[in-house]
Amino acid sequence: MTKNAVRIGTEPNPVVRWVILGVVGVVFAFPILAMIEFTFRDGLSGAHTLDHWTGLVSEDAARTYRNLFTAIGNSLLLAVVTVAIVLVVLLPTMILVHLQFPRLKRVLEFVCIIPITVPAIVLVVGLAPVYAVVVRVFGGSIWTLAFAYGITVLPYAYRAIQSNLDAVDVVTLSEAGRTLSADWGRVLWFVLLPNLKRGVLAASFISVAVVLGEFTIASLLNRVNLQTALLQVGQSDPYVAIIFALLALLLAFLLLLSIGRLGRPRRSGSGS
Amino acid sequence: MTLTAPTRTMSAEPGSGATVELRGVVKNYGAMQALSGIDLVMRPGEFVALLGPSGCGKTTALRALSGLETIDSGSILIDGVDVAAVPTNKRDIGMVFQSYSLFPHMTVVENVEFGLRMRRVAKADRRERATEALEMVGLGAHGERFAHQLSGGQQQRVALARALVTRPRVLLLDEPLSALDAKVRVQLREEIRRITRDLGITTVFVTHDQEEALAVADRVAVMRAGRIEQIGAPQELYATPANPFVADFVGLTSRIPGEVVDGRIVVHGIALPLLGDALPDGPAVALIRPEDVALAAAGDADAIEATVVESSFLGSLRRTSFQLEGGSLLSVQHDVGDHPQVGERAYLRLKRNAVAASVVTSEKSAI
Numbered sequence: 001m002t003k004n005a006v007r008i009g010t011e012p013n014p015v016v017r018w019v020i021l022g023v024v025g026v027v028f029a030f031p032i033l034a035m036i037e038f039t040f041r042d043g044l045s046g047a048h049t050l051d052h053w054t055g056l057v058s059e060d061a062a063r064t065y066r067n068l069f070t071a072i073g074n075s076l077l078l079a080v081v082t083v084a085i086v087l088v089v090l091l092p093t094m095i096l097v098h099l100q101f102p103r104l105k106r107v108l109e110f111v112c113i114i115p116i117t118v119p120a121i122v123l124v125v126g127l128a129p130v131y132a133v134v135v136r137v138f139g140g141s142i143w144t145l146a147f148a149y150g151i152t153v154l155p156y157a158y159r160a161i162q163s164n165l166d167a168v169d170v171v172t173l174s175e176a177g178r179t180l181s182a183d184w185g186r187v188l189w190f191v192l193l194p195n196l197k198r199g200v201l202a203a204s205f206i207s208v209a210v211v212l213g214e215f216t217i218a219s220l221l222n223r224v225n226l227q228t229a230l231l232q233v234g235q236s237d238p239y240v241a242i243i244f245a246l247l248a249l250l251l252a253f254l255l256l257l258s259i260g261r262l263g264r265p266r267r268s269g270s271g272s
Numbered sequence: 273m274t275l276t277a278p279t280r281t282m283s284a285e286p287g288s289g290a291t292v293e294l295r296g297v298v299k300n301y302g303a304m305q306a307l308s309g310i311d312l313v314m315r316p317g318e319f320v321a322l323l324g325p326s327g328c329g330k331t332t333a334l335r336a337l338s339g340l341e342t343i344d345s346g347s348i349l350i351d352g353v354d355v356a357a358v359p360t361n362k363r364d365i366g367m368v369f370q371s372y373s374l375f376p377h378m379t380v381v382e383n384v385e386f387g388l389r390m391r392r393v394a395k396a397d398r399r400e401r402a403t404e405a406l407e408m409v410g411l412g413a414h415g416e417r418f419a420h421q422l423s424g425g426q427q428q429r430v431a432l433a434r435a436l437v438t439r440p441r442v443l444l445l446d447e448p449l450s451a452l453d454a455k456v457r458v459q460l461r462e463e464i465r466r467i468t469r470d471l472g473i474t475t476v477f478v479t480h481d482q483e484e485a486l487a488v489a490d491r492v493a494v495m496r497a498g499r500i501e502q503i504g505a506p507q508e509l510y511a512t513p514a515n516p517f518v519a520d521f522v523g524l525t526s527r528i529p530g531e532v533v534d535g536r537i538v539v540h541g542i543a544l545p546l547l548g549d550a551l552p553d554g555p556a557v558a559l560i561r562p563e564d565v566a567l568a569a570a571g572d573a574d575a576i577e578a579t580v581v582e583s584s585f586l587g588s589l590r591r592t593s594f595q596l597e598g599g600s601l602l603s604v605q606h607d608v609g610d611h612p613q614v615g616e617r618a619y620l621r622l623k624r625n626a627v628a629a630s631v632v633t634s635e636k637s638a639i
Binding site: 168169172173175176177178179180181182183186190191194195197 | 338339340359360361362365366367369371373374375376377386387389390391431434435438444
């Protein structure tokens with residue numbers, strides 16, 4: 001290939017890469033920087049203060065923002081239950097379909113993608129009568145909202161796991177495991193899950209991020225979560241609402257960044 | 273790739289190989305019958321190759337034996353016990369797959385240990401046995417590497433060590449060499465043969481490469497359309513194929529039209545002995561091996577005139593393809609010193625003494 005030949009299908013050169021990253025970064029950075037700046041404003045005076053941040057750790061904060069802290073607890077609980085639903089229901093189903101019923105792959109994909117095509121408001125209209133039954137069976141605890149969230153995160157969780165399943169020859173690996181005396185449970189635990197770690201982590205963290213940012217369903221079903229509480233707090237203290245929105249955003253960023261870190265495969269020190 | 277010579281051999285347990293028997297095994301995929309009542313008996317320690325074209329059912333038979341495929345009818349016996357309903361993980365078999373099947377998240381030694389770990393062997397013991405198995409395949413120094421750091425040949429060696437470390441009763445090899453380059457393939461197949469012989473383990477080897485099957489197996493089962501066409505020692509298959517399919521599949525053959533007269537076939541005026549069942553007089557096709565034809569001079573008795581179509585140098589010999597009168601092609605194996613030029617006229621002689629290796633079929637039953 002000559003020096004000036006253009007390679008097709010490869011990454012752009014470093015300068016182009018940094019330009020793209022810079023433009024995208026600026027688009028994201030502006031509103032975030034504006035939010036940060038806003039949290040330091042001292043009313044309409046134009047001055048800046050740390051009072052809004054220090055107020056969160058004051059003695060009165062626990063009482064003042066009790067509802068908000070409860071909502072954070074609710075959202076974290078919902079995130080945990082939603083991830084559990086993804087891991088206990090979706091993941092084994094996808095592995096089963098991949099290994100035993102490959103003809104059902106398209107059907108499963110279609111079912112999992114549906115929620116992304118249905119607006120949340122429409123979803124709630126359908127979920128309202130279902131939740132009347134859910135409340136009768138499980139009671140009105142906040143965690144039951146995870147059933148609905150389990151549906152809303154399906155497209156994201158499905159795509160994350162499926163891309164990992166497609167990248168690994170799980171059929172041969174599971175067959176190799178079985179010929180080596182491992183039953184299905186041990187094949188899943190010792191062979192498949194370690195090789196699907198990246199997809200499982202991605203699915204889990206994206207689910208957490210979606211749950212932490214969810215407002216419509218919780219609001220329309222009259223449940224309290226982080227986003228509904230932030231709206232309430234925002235009406236009386238917009239600074240604190242923005243601070244918590246920033247913290248939620250930071251948590252989501254950290255989760256997404258850790259996907260790349262935790263999902264890295266083990267590497268031996270010795271070369272080939 | 274440099275292959276390290278093996279330094280130690282895993283100790284063989286006397287009589288560790290099992291008797292394996294397939295009785296009337298049938299496997300259907302919808303309307304398609306993959307196995308049509310296979311019968312096969314293997315002696316302890318025997319190395320049997322299942323040979324056949326793609327889709328003949330050889331891999332299905334192997335997978336049925338491993339338990340990775342269920343069967344629709346028949347029975348599979350290991351040491352006299354029907355295991356058809358026994359799950360794969362309880363059949364006490366070892367298997368090496370066509371595609372590289374090492375667990376990518378584990379080191380080489382962890383891969384080899386895996387079977388022992390599943391059988392709850394103590395850590396110290398399994399590490400010792402895994403190391404011993406790795407040394408057996410010449411990879412004792414590679415224990416801490418990962419699969420992606422090994423060549424294809426090395427990965428299959430590790431897979432072999434992993435399959436053998438639990439001392440299974442039966443070793444199943446599903447085209448383990450097909451993804452490797454030619455030189456490594458030959459090296460590894462000889463090593464597989466040596467190791468299985470040393471361990472006395474009953475081995476089933478699936479391949480579509482007839483040279484590979486003939487080179488390593490005690491017996492070769494030639495399969496077609498879910499049936500075993502013939503099973504026998506490599507020499508037996510080559511010299512006395514049971515039917516035209518086997519003759520055609522095992523070794524190279526040229527198809528030359530002739531005529532059956534009084535139990536012999538006349539090809540270009542030369543009467544050759546028939547192999548197998550007698551055929552009625554009439555048109556037939558002779559299947560002739562390249563080594564049963566020789567180059568001749570113009571004045572030789574029974575010389576057949578032909579035109580050189582193609583000539584290939586194969587190292588120790590040369591194979592040349594000739595077009596005979598009537599258009600049929602005849603392949604000839606001869607000394608590298610003779611180098612026929614494409615397009616020139618030449619003369620050939622059918623070796624009457626060696627012609628027994630040829631098989632004749634009538635036009636109607638031709639393959």
